[in-house]
Amino acid sequence: MNPVVTISGGGIIGNYISLRLNQNSIESVVIEKSKNKISANKNIRTVTLNPYSKKLLDDVGIKIPYAKIKKINVFDGEGTGSIDFSSDEINEENLSFVVYFNDLEDALKRNVLKTTFFETEIKNFKENNNDRCEITLSNDKPINSIFLAGCDGRNSNVAKLASLKPVTSNYEQTAITFTASANLKNPYTAYQIFSERGIFAIMPLPSSTDQSFYTIVWSVDNMQIEEQSIEDFIKENISYFEKKLKANIKVNSDILSFSLSNHHFENYVIGSLVLIGDAAHSIHPLAGQGINLGFADADAFCEEITNAYQAKINIDKHLVLKRYEIRRKNMNLLMLKSMDFFVNLFKSNNLYIKLLRNFGLSRVNKTQFLKKFFINHASGKNKI
Numbered sequence: 001m002n003p004v005v006t007i008s009g010g011g012i013i014g015n016y017i018s019l020r021l022n023q024n025s026i027e028s029v030v031i032e033k034s035k036n037k038i039s040a041n042k043n044i045r046t047v048t049l050n051p052y053s054k055k056l057l058d059d060v061g062i063k064i065p066y067a068k069i070k071k072i073n074v075f076d077g078e079g080t081g082s083i084d085f086s087s088d089e090i091n092e093e094n095l096s097f098v099v100y101f102n103d104l105e106d107a108l109k110r111n112v113l114k115t116t117f118f119e120t121e122i123k124n125f126k127e128n129n130n131d132r133c134e135i136t137l138s139n140d141k142p143i144n145s146i147f148l149a150g151c152d153g154r155n156s157n158v159a160k161l162a163s164l165k166p167v168t169s170n171y172e173q174t175a176i177t178f179t180a181s182a183n184l185k186n187p188y189t190a191y192q193i194f195s196e197r198g199i200f201a202i203m204p205l206p207s208s209t210d211q212s213f214y215t216i217v218w219s220v221d222n223m224q225i226e227e228q229s230i231e232d233f234i235k236e237n238i239s240y241f242e243k244k245l246k247a248n249i250k251v252n253s254d255i256l257s258f259s260l261s262n263h264h265f266e267n268y269v270i271g272s273l274v275l276i277g278d279a280a281h282s283i284h285p286l287a288g289q290g291i292n293l294g295f296a297d298a299d300a301f302c303e304e305i306t307n308a309y310q311a312k313i314n315i316d317k318h319l320v321l322k323r324y325e326i327r328r329k330n331m332n333l334l335m336l337k338s339m340d341f342f343v344n345l346f347k348s349n350n351l352y353i354k355l356l357r358n359f360g361l362s363r364v365n366k367t368q369f370l371k372k373f374f375i376n377h378a379s380g381k382n383k384i
């Protein structure tokens with residue numbers, strides 16, 4: 001087998017890349033370690049797509065239900081600072097779109113089934129004299145490929161095989177996520193509250209009929225759930241957010257939880273190997289940007305490969321990969337550092353920092369240029 005690109009990891013990002021390359025007649029295969037099954041889990045976990053990621057999916061023909069967000073209201077639960085973002089400010093119809101994680105993963109998977117090898121992983125790989133990458137799979141089958149794309153998530157197998165060492169830090173926090181019914185007044189609006197009881201985000205859920213269902217992503221310090229169950233923590237603390245939002249919130253799903261850490265690599269590229277999406281970097285979910293950074297990576301990677309192939313000249317694959325790395329690494333690092341800044345700012349109980357963040361949020365809200373900078377960044381409009 002001699003595909004142009006071998007992709008380790010058939011998650012959202014790996015499958016999107018495979019679908020887009022195949023549509024451009026660039027052969028790719030996906031190596032996925034899990035079984036071939038459409039998600040058995042109920043739809044609980046969601047991801048928020050920015051308009052640019054949504055457009056990328058539209059362009060490859062992926063259609064799934066989504067909920068529109070036109071306004072985001074962020075406020076400090078302990079103080080008076082607040083900031084509003086509206087789609088009008090960036091001349092877009094919507095700020096973002098909430099989709100079920102499983103819907104998106106399954107829709108992409110269905111489109112690349114024929115070129116995916118399930119229950120398989122890459123055992124080893126090495127460069128050969130013809131500037132190609134010789135890959136051996138766990139079933140000992142060989143693949144000879146030009147590029148090897150690592151899309152295998154935050155504990156990337158291929159990064160480990162290449163002995164790449166990530167820079168990591170642990171937030172000592174857990175993200176709790178579930179769905180709920182709520183009687184919030186404003187349609188198409190997401191709310192985010194920073195407080196000592198955690199960072200609480202509530203966003204509309206995709207539904208054709210009912211506007212009263214929401215997804216909640218709530219990041220809490222691990223200390224707060226050490227001595228009680230997550231269920232008890234929610235029961236004890238949700239009334240605080242109900243008061244802040246002047247609404248009743250009723251949990252109506254199982255509760256999922258994920259421990260939170262971030263990581264990134266100093267280099268995304270070594271030889272034929274290139275890291276993309278969560279394999280290259282992972283961030284705190286507070287701004288719902290993880291998958292959007294992955295889509296921006298995937299877009300830059302596909303664009304560089306497609307441009308090189310369409311030019312029909314000898315391909316300098318190292319140049320192609322280096323261009324991808326230059327386009328994406330610093331943008332991703334900027335987002336990662338910004339998220340760290342916000343997590344630490346709102347963790348602090350220091351009185352001066354509390355005053356500063358109240359002042360800061362309100363100030364940014366009044367400063368159009370700063371607001372535009374934040375929104376454009378989050379919406380995917382700031383693209384290299």
Ligand SMILES: Cc1cc2nc3c(=O)[nH]c(=O)nc-3n(C[C@H](O)[C@H](O)[C@H](O)COP(=O)(O)OP(=O)(O)OC[C@H]3O[C@@H](n4cnc5c(N)ncnc54)[C@H](O)[C@@H]3O)c2cc1C
Nearest residue numbers: 009011012013033048152153157277278288289290291292
């Ligand atoms: C609670 C929570 C909420 C979030 N909310 C948002 C949000 O609102 N918006 C947003 O943008 N992001 C969000 N994220 C982040 C987002 O989910 C991730 O950024 C995204 O799933 C990464 O996609 P990926 O395809 O790069 O990696 P993954 O989803 O990790 O996929 C990796 C794939 O590789 C496979 N794999 C792993 N190891 C191997 C191996 N050895 N060989 C072969 N295959 C392998 C896995 O089975 C999987 O299919 C959230 C994350 C959390 C934890």
